[in-house]
Amino acid sequence: xxxxxxxxxxxxxICSVMSIFTVVFCLFIHESIQSKKENEMYFFTRMIxxxxxxxxxxxxxxxxxxxxxxxxxxxxxLKNNQNAFIPVNTNHSNTDTNTLITLFEQELNKTSTDLLxxxxxxxxxxxxxxxxxxxxxxGIQATVxxxxxxxxxxxxxxxxxxxxxxxxxxxxxxxxxxxxxxIAILFLTRFLISKAIKPTEQTLRxxxxxxxxxxxxxxxxxxxxxxxxxxxxxxxxxxPESKQHTEVxxxxxxxxxxxxxxxxxxxxxxxxxxxxxxxxxxxxTLLINTYExxxxxxxxxxxxxxxxxxxxxxxxxxxDIDRLNQILSIFIDNAINYSLPKSKISLDATIFKNxxxxxxxxxxxxxxxxxxxxxxDRFFCADKSRTQKEHYGLGLSIAKELVEMxxxxxxxxxxxxxxxxxxxxxxx
Numbered sequence: 001x002x003x004x005x006x007x008x009x010x011x012x013x014i015c016s017v018m019s020i021f022t023v024v025f026c027l028f029i030h031e032s033i034q035s036k037k038e039n040e041m042y043f044f045t046r047m048i049x050x051x052x053x054x055x056x057x058x059x060x061x062x063x064x065x066x067x068x069x070x071x072x073x074x075x076x077x078l079k080n081n082q083n084a085f086i087p088v089n090t091n092h093s094n095t096d097t098n099t100l101i102t103l104f105e106q107e108l109n110k111t112s113t114d115l116l117x118x119x120x121x122x123x124x125x126x127x128x129x130x131x132x133x134x135x136x137x138x139g140i141q142a143t144v145x146x147x148x149x150x151x152x153x154x155x156x157x158x159x160x161x162x163x164x165x166x167x168x169x170x171x172x173x174x175x176x177x178x179x180x181x182x183i184a185i186l187f188l189t190r191f192l193i194s195k196a197i198k199p200t201e202q203t204l205r206x207x208x209x210x211x212x213x214x215x216x217x218x219x220x221x222x223x224x225x226x227x228x229x230x231x232x233x234x235x236x237x238x239x240p241e242s243k244q245h246t247e248v249x250x251x252x253x254x255x256x257x258x259x260x261x262x263x264x265x266x267x268x269x270x271x272x273x274x275x276x277x278x279x280x281x282x283x284x285t286l287l288i289n290t291y292e293x294x295x296x297x298x299x300x301x302x303x304x305x306x307x308x309x310x311x312x313x314x315x316x317x318x319x320d321i322d323r324l325n326q327i328l329s330i331f332i333d334n335a336i337n338y339s340l341p342k343s344k345i346s347l348d349a350t351i352f353k354n355x356x357x358x359x360x361x362x363x364x365x366x367x368x369x370x371x372x373x374x375x376x377d378r379f380f381c382a383d384k385s386r387t388q389k390e391h392y393g394l395g396l397s398i399a400k401e402l403v404e405m406x407x408x409x410x411x412x413x414x415x416x417x418x419x420x421x422x423x424x425x426x427x428x
Contacts (some may be wrong), residue, residue, distance in 0.1 A: 002201045006193055013189045014182075021181055027177045029174060033166045040161060041138060044128055047072060048140045048156045052121050055144045055152065055269065072158075075100055079153040100157050103129050104139040121145050128160070136160040222260065226253045230272020265398060276320040276405060283314035283349055286321075290328050291347060294336070302341035308359070315428055317356055323402045328358065330399040331422050335362035339419070356426045363419040372412060 004390040051068060055078075061230075075097060107129040124143040132134050142154040167174075232238065233246040291307040298305035328347075335345045343363040350357050367375060374380045378397045403410055408426045415421045 002197060006197055008187050009193050009197070012341050013193065014185055018182060019187070021185075022178070024180075025178060026176075029167070032170075033163050036166050037160070041126055042153040044074075044138055044156075044158050045140065047074070048142065049123060050145055051076070051156070052123055052142045052154065055146065055154065056121055057147055067177070075157040077101060077155040077157075079155075080150065099131070100137065100139075101155055103131060104137075104141075104155060104157055107139065108141060125323075136162070151312055163238040194372070222257050223231055226257070227248065229253065259394070263394070265401075276323060278318050278320055280316035281319055281321050281324065283317055285319075286324065286328075287347065287349060290325070290332070294332050298345060299335060301336060301339075303336060303339050304342075304344045306344060310348070310350065312351060313347065314351065314356065317426060317428065319406055319426065323406070327402050327424065328397050329362070330395045331424070335360055335364065335420075335423060338362065339364035343419075354428050356428055358424040358426075359421060361415050361419065361421040361422075363415055363417060366414060366419050367412070376410075 010130045024420060047068070051065065055065075065078070068074065077097065084364045104127065107127050108124070112125075121142065121144045124140055127139045127141075128136060129139060136159070138158045138160055140156045142156070143329045144154050146152065195254040229246050233243060233250065238246070287307060291305065295305050332345070332347065339345060339362050345363075346359075346361045348359050350359070371380075376396050380397075400410060403424055403426075406426055408424060411425070413421045413423070
C-alpha cells in the first residue's frame with residue numbers, strides 16, 4: 001500500500017512541477033523569439049539608415065548596395081527622378097522583385113507618408129506585409145538627396161525569419177535544458193517523498209508486526225481455552241445453564257480463532273512470506289465440490305443454491321487449490337449471510353479471452369453505492385453497528401489479496417432485481 005502511495009505521490013508531484021515548469025519555459029521561449037524578432041527589425045532599420053547615409057555621399061550607389069544586400073540578404077531597389085529603376089542585384093527571395101515592390105507599395109498606400117522635403121533625406125518606419133505564399137517581409141522606404149542634389153527613391157525589403165526557424169536553431173538546447181530539469185525534479189521528488197513517507201511506513205510496519213506477533217501469541221491460549229471448555233462441556237454433572245455458558249465460550253473462542261487465522265494470513269501477505277502451492281485444478285470438479293459443500297447450508301436457511309452448467313470444456317487452472325477454495329468460500333459465505341430466505345444464489349464459470357471467470361450472484365440486500373469503493377478495505381463493514389458479530393471485515397480483503405497473488409482481479413456489480421454479483425478473473 002505504501003509503495004503504491006509513494007508511486008502516486010511521486011507521479012503527481014512530478015507532473016505538477018513539470019507542467020508548471022513547461023508552461024513557464026514555453027513563455028520564456030516565446031519571449032526569447034519575440035526578442036530576436038525585435039532585434040532583427042532593429043538591425044534592419046539601422047542598416048537601412050546606414051545605407052541611406054552611404055547613398056547621400058557616394059557616386060557608385062548601385063555597387064555599394066549590391067555588396068551590402070548580398071551580405072545581409074536584403075532586397076534593395078533605387079528609382080531616380082525619371083521613375084527609372086537602377087538595377088541592384090541583391091534579391092535572395094523566392095518572390096520576384098517587382099512583386100515584392102508592388103506588395104510593399106500597396107502596404108505604403110494604406111498609410112499616408114510624405115517623406116520629401118527637398119532638403120534632407122528622409123526614411124519611413126518599418127512596415128510588415130505578406131506574400132500570397134504566406135512569407136512575411138519587412139519593408140522600409142526612403143527618399144535620398146545625394147550630394148549632387150539628385151532625388152532617389154530607395155526601397156529596402158527583407159524576409160522576416162519565422163518563429164519556427166528561430167525555434168529550430170535552439171531546439172536541441174531547449175530540449176536538453178528541459179530534460180535536465182526533469183531528471184533533477186525526478187531525483188528530488190523521489191528523495192523528498194521517501195523522506196516524507198518514511199515515518200508513516202515505519203508506523204505501519206510496527207502495526208503489522210504487532211498484529212502478527214499478537215495473533216501468533218493468541219493461538220496458544222485460545223487452544224487451551226477451547227480444550228478446557230470442551231472438557232467442561234463433557235462433564236455430565238453440569239447444570240443446563242453452565243452447559244449454555246460453556247457453549248458460548250466455545251463459540252466465541254472459535255470466532256476468535258478464525259480472526260487470528262485471518263490476521264496471520266494477512267500478515268504473511270504483507271511480509272511477502274506467503275507462497276502458493278500451485279497445481280493443475282479441474283474446474284468442473286472444483287465447482288461440483290463447492291456446490292455440494294454449500295447446498296445443505298443454503299437448504300437449511302431456505303435459500304436456493306444453483307450451479308450454472310456449461311457445455312464448454314474448461315482447461316486446467318494452475319492455482320493453489322486451498323486458496324481457491326478459500327476465495328470461493330468467502331464470496332459464497334457473504335452471499336448466504338446477506339441473502340433473505342427464499343432468495344437465490346448462483347455459482348457458475350465461463351471462459352472469456354483466455355481468462356477463467358467465476359461468478360457468484362446473489363439476490364440479497366446488496367451493497368450501497370457509497371460503500372462499494374471500500375468493501376475490500378480491511379476491517380470495513382457496511383453494518384456500522386456491527387450487529388453481525390461473525391463478520392470482522394476481513395473476508396473480502398483476504399479474497400482480494402489471494403486473487404491478486406494469482407494475478408487475477410475482482411469485479412463487483414449490482415444484480416438485476418437487487419443483490420450483488422462478484423466476478424473473479426483468473427488468467428489461464
